[in-house]
Amino acid sequence: MNLPPEYSEAGAGETAAPELMDDGELQSVLRAEFDDARDYHTNQLGNERQKAGDYYLGAKFGNEQEGRSSVVSTEVADTIEYVMPSLMRIFASTDEAVRFMPRGPEDVEAAEQASEYVNWVLNNENAGFTILHNWFKDALLNKMGVVKFWWDEKVETSTEEYEGLSDPEFALLVSDQAVEVVEHEQKVLQAAVIDPMSGVMVSPQIVSHEVTVRRRRKYGCIKVDNVPPEEFFANKRARSLDDARFVAHRVEMTASDLIAMGYDRDLVESKAGATSDLETDAERNRRFADLAKNDPADDSQRTVLVTECYARVDYDGDGIAELRRIVCFGEDMEVAANDPFDHIPFAVVSPILMPHKLVGRSLAELVMDLQLIKSTVLRQLLDNLYLSNNSRVVVVDGQVNLDDLLTNRPGGIVRSAAPGMVSPLSVPQIGQQAFGMLDYLDAVREQRTGINRASMGLDADKLQSTTAIAVQAQMSASQGKIEMIARVFAETGMRALFKGLLHLATKYENRPKIIRLRGKFVPMDPRNWKTEYDVSVNVGLGTGQVQERMQALMMVLGKQEQLLQQLGLQNPVVSPNQYLNTLKQLVQLAGFKDSGQFFAPQIDMQAMAQQQGEKPPSPADLEMAKVQAKVQADQAKAANDIKMAQAKLAAEIKLREAELAAEMALKERELYMNPRASTNIARPS
Numbered sequence: 001m002n003l004p005p006e007y008s009e010a011g012a013g014e015t016a017a018p019e020l021m022d023d024g025e026l027q028s029v030l031r032a033e034f035d036d037a038r039d040y041h042t043n044q045l046g047n048e049r050q051k052a053g054d055y056y057l058g059a060k061f062g063n064e065q066e067g068r069s070s071v072v073s074t075e076v077a078d079t080i081e082y083v084m085p086s087l088m089r090i091f092a093s094t095d096e097a098v099r100f101m102p103r104g105p106e107d108v109e110a111a112e113q114a115s116e117y118v119n120w121v122l123n124n125e126n127a128g129f130t131i132l133h134n135w136f137k138d139a140l141l142n143k144m145g146v147v148k149f150w151w152d153e154k155v156e157t158s159t160e161e162y163e164g165l166s167d168p169e170f171a172l173l174v175s176d177q178a179v180e181v182v183e184h185e186q187k188v189l190q191a192a193v194i195d196p197m198s199g200v201m202v203s204p205q206i207v208s209h210e211v212t213v214r215r216r217r218k219y220g221c222i223k224v225d226n227v228p229p230e231e232f233f234a235n236k237r238a239r240s241l242d243d244a245r246f247v248a249h250r251v252e253m254t255a256s257d258l259i260a261m262g263y264d265r266d267l268v269e270s271k272a273g274a275t276s277d278l279e280t281d282a283e284r285n286r287r288f289a290d291l292a293k294n295d296p297a298d299d300s301q302r303t304v305l306v307t308e309c310y311a312r313v314d315y316d317g318d319g320i321a322e323l324r325r326i327v328c329f330g331e332d333m334e335v336a337a338n339d340p341f342d343h344i345p346f347a348v349v350s351p352i353l354m355p356h357k358l359v360g361r362s363l364a365e366l367v368m369d370l371q372l373i374k375s376t377v378l379r380q381l382l383d384n385l386y387l388s389n390n391s392r393v394v395v396v397d398g399q400v401n402l403d404d405l406l407t408n409r410p411g412g413i414v415r416s417a418a419p420g421m422v423s424p425l426s427v428p429q430i431g432q433q434a435f436g437m438l439d440y441l442d443a444v445r446e447q448r449t450g451i452n453r454a455s456m457g458l459d460a461d462k463l464q465s466t467t468a469i470a471v472q473a474q475m476s477a478s479q480g481k482i483e484m485i486a487r488v489f490a491e492t493g494m495r496a497l498f499k500g501l502l503h504l505a506t507k508y509e510n511r512p513k514i515i516r517l518r519g520k521f522v523p524m525d526p527r528n529w530k531t532e533y534d535v536s537v538n539v540g541l542g543t544g545q546v547q548e549r550m551q552a553l554m555m556v557l558g559k560q561e562q563l564l565q566q567l568g569l570q571n572p573v574v575s576p577n578q579y580l581n582t583l584k585q586l587v588q589l590a591g592f593k594d595s596g597q598f599f600a601p602q603i604d605m606q607a608m609a610q611q612q613g614e615k616p617p618s619p620a621d622l623e624m625a626k627v628q629a630k631v632q633a634d635q636a637k638a639a640n641d642i643k644m645a646q647a648k649l650a651a652e653i654k655l656r657e658a659e660l661a662a663e664m665a666l667k668e669r670e671l672y673m674n675p676r677a678s679t680n681i682a683r684p685s
Contacts, residue, residue, distance in 0.1 A: 019317045023335045033246040040236035049142045052364040069382040075371035076364045080140045082451050087136050090486045092129050098498045100533035110529045117524050118501045120515050126224045134226045139349045143362040146227040149500045150345050151508040153220040165209040183212040222504050230283040238358045241344050247310045256300040271330040276305035310344045349493030351485045366448045374441050381434040392425040450481030495535050550589050557582050
């Protein structure tokens, strides 16, 4: 191994000990990284998110004219709200979207338990459906959706009152370190009785304790929550969170919560109540535009600007940057906590990936221009209809009573000096051209997003007189882009989220846990699991593909039943448990999460054999069964080959007979056309 000169034996020398970075230097580094990230995420992406939000809400464009139509089309909202049900059906209707796969046979049971546990944490300890819904909708609308996951430790405080406690009971109660005595009153129910002659106590004193205690219980759990887009920052050239050198989450927290978390009270209170840039953020203010802000009356509820940074910095001076979690308070980002960390607790999704960039494109971007064009066409069409219904007129000056003309009422009379003094000003009808343009814009939207009326089952005209295969092909093609978005979400954000939740479970869970799965209470111990399981993405795709998978499983099920009937339960080709797994997959594809309602979890083959008075198959029996199965397969193949040869020979005979018949017919035709040819025999000279 080649070492640098300063570490070689010949050039060995004393090297200076690395110096730790002080808080001032660290604060300066974080401030520079944050300003660079904020310039991109707030000034560029923030403006684009605001524009997309306005389009989603159908806000005015700012080019409206008084007295003219100001209708706004809702292409952005319609497109996103159509895609959302499909995505939620894919990810929220089953617990099989993302699973952990074992890397060895010894990991099978643990990987299965880890998958069940992580799904349970997401959907039971957290609001899984709401989190996924807001996560995906943020991505479709705002280019990027972000969720955060962390281990949350809390102290739950409860007040309890006890009456009539004896001395041993009171001693046992206060011996608990989690119990704090708030009030205590002691009552003597019976005084001690002492014999006056001997001075010996005949009966002890009986005391009753009335006590009020405060009990503190510390507990922890895995939390998952959505992060508003304006609160998340990353260095602008980051390609993914794995290689990002700076990631930050900026949020306002109450002074009470920060002090309860263990931060220095003086530091927290010195930063509480200060005006932060989040209060003036345009995105946040637009979200809460209909809600006025009121300052809290209690000082403990004043807010502190908290910036939680995950930065790769050379804090220890060894020349190698390491990941650290640094918590800063206030606009000046004063460091309040600084610890090494082993992961970035965020998961990010973008519906349309851009290579080598963390932030991709949104679905709203694809149709925002169409919404503007379609709104313009609709406005002109409506203005044309307004002018047609209330057309302008041409009058001969001085020959018409203008007061009669301006009074527009049914059956009204307009006085004129002579006929023809009033004539309507014709307005060209643009309806045909406008509707054609709207159809063209709908076709462009279908091409960009894959969303059309056929895929929604609304266009009956296009589906009439069409074969089932053609309808299925059209719907599958229209669902392709939605399935691509779902696959991107699963392979990026969902994969990272599941890995992160498994990491938290194995690192922080310090005792076995009993959870309720499919109606049963199952004990699990995350401490025994690994963190390097492979992550398998099994995204349930469109309805058509679900039907195809069910049909394929039905074919497999039929073949399994045939093999079990022919070869018996103890055969090397298919086992009853594999047959059971096929049935479970069919139940889950049919939309039932809990297959345990219909079938047992597993079949114990040894127990079943013992109940039937049979011995479990030995290796020799299994080998013999394998040989027999191969012989039967060879016999079936030979019989099939014979049948195919016979069929081929019969076909060749029929073909030869047809050829001979054709030749005979041709000869007969030649004889009929030239009868002298048959008597053309050489005569003797």
